[in-house]
Amino acid sequence: MTTHQHFGRAVRLRRLFHHDPQRLMIVPLDHSLSDGPVVPRGSSIDRLAGQLSGAGVDAIVVHKGSVRHIDHSRLASMSLILHLNASTAHAPDPDAKHLVTGVEAALRLGADAVSVHINMGSREEARQLADLGAVADQCDRWNLPLLAMMYPRGPKVTDPADPELVAHAVTLAADLGADLVKAPCLRTRAEMRDLTAACPIPLICAGGPQRDTEDEVLAFAREAVAGGAAGVAMGRNIFQSPDPGAMAARVAGVVHHRPGGTLGHIEEGHGSELRETVLA
Template sequence: MNTGTAARLDRIGRDGRFVVVPMDHGITLGAVRGLKDIEATIDAVTRGGADAVLTQKGIAPRVHDNRNGAGYVVHLNASTTIGPDANDKRMTGTVEEAVRAGADAVSFHINVGSDHEPDQITQLAEVCDDADRLGMPVLAMAYARGPGVDEHDAESLGHAVRLAEELGADVVKTAYSGDAGSFEHVVESTRLPVIIAGGEPEGDRATLDAVRGAMDAGGAGVSMGRSVFQHDDPEAIARAVAGVVHEDMTAADALREAGL
C-alpha cells in the first residue's frame, strides 16, 4: 500500500475499524426518507460517530459542509430497483472524478455469482489499478448474489471477499452470515478488513446484535445505510453502532448509552 492510500484510509476509519454510512441510495431507490434533506442526515450521523459517509459524485457539494470532519467515499457504480436488473450495476464515475469531488476513498459494488459478474470483475480490477496509481483506497462491496446463490452463505461470502482482495481492494464490505461462528470463515478468507452491510432494517437490537457478532468474529466494522439514515434518530443509532465498533460495547450497553 502506498503512502497516499494509507493516509487516506485513516480518514475513513480509526485504528483499522470503520463505521461508514452509505447514502448512495438516491439512484437505487430515489429520494427516500433520510435522503431528501441529506445535509441534515450527514450532519447527524457524523455527529453520532460515523467515520465516513458515502454518496455518488453528484452529491459531493451537499456533503462537505455537513460532515463534521468525517471522511468521504464516492461510489462508482449503480443500478435502480425499477430497472430490468438491479444486479446490473453500471459505472457512474471514475477514480479521477472522485479525486475532483474531494473523496478520501472510492467504492465499487460487485455481485459475485450474478450474470454480470464477469464485467464487474473487469471493472473492479480497473478501478483498483486507477486508484493505486492515484493513492486512493478502494472499498469493494462484494456480495454473493445471483441465480441459486444464498446471499448469507458463509462459503459464498468468503469467496466474494477473497475475490476483492485478489483484485486489489483495500477494504471489503459484504453481507453478514447471521452468526459469529460462520462469519469467522468469511473474515479468515482474506487479509483485508471485512465490514458488514446493514441490509433491510430489522430493528435496533437486531442491527446491534449483527454488529456485535461481526466484531466478535474478527470483523472490522460496518457500512450501514438504511438502518442508520432512515432511523428516527440517525445520530443516536450512529452513536450506538460506533460504540460497538470502536469501544467494544455490548449491543445492550451501546443502545442504552445512545438513549435507544
C-alpha cells in the same frame, strides 16, 4: 509500490479510520440511486450528513451529485467515499451495476476513498469484475483506497449468506486489489471468525435489511465485531431511523468501544497486518 505511493495511500487510509485504528463505522447513502430518496420529505442530504457528523461515523458513501448538496464542514470528522457504479431497482436486471463516474472525479470532489458494488453470480458478473479490476488499477495510480462491496447475487444464487459463496466474493475483492471489503454477515459467530481470519484485508459487514427494533440493530453490530469484522456499513437501519444521528451514535459505540472478547481476534486476523503497517 514506491515509498511516495505508499505514503499517499497510507494518509488516506488513516483518514478513513477516524475514531479507532482497528474499526470502521460506515453509513452508505448510495441507496438513493438504486431505490429512491434516503431522506424523509422536508429534510435534505445535507441535514442527514449533519446528523451523522460527530456521531462516531467514520465515513459516508454517496454518489457524485449528492456531494454538491452537502456542506463541506460536515466532513470535518468523517470521510467521504464516492460510489462509482449503480443500477436502479426498476432496471430489467437490477443486479447489473454500471460505472457512472471514475477515480479522477472522486479526487476532484475531495473523496478519501471510492467504492464499487459487485454482484458475484449475476448475469453481467464478467463486466462488473472487469470494472473492479480497472478501478483498482486507477486507485493504484492515484493512491486512493478502494472499498469493494461484494454480494453473491444472481439467478443461481439461492443463499446469499452461504459461507463458501461469501468467502469467494471476499477473495475476489482482495485478489483484484481492494483495500477494504464489505460483504454480508454470516449467520454464526464461528462462521464469521473463519471468514475474517482468512481475509487478508479488513472486512466490514453489510448492515442488511431494516430491523424491527433498536436492540436488534445493536445486537447485529455486536455479533459482527465479535465475529472479527473490522466494523459495519449500515445504511437503512440508520437513515430510516426516527433519529439517524442517535442511532448512528449507538451503533458507533458498539463498533468503536470494542465489546469484550473481540479485540484479540481482530488483532490476529483479517487485514491486521495492513492496518498495523499503514495506520501505525
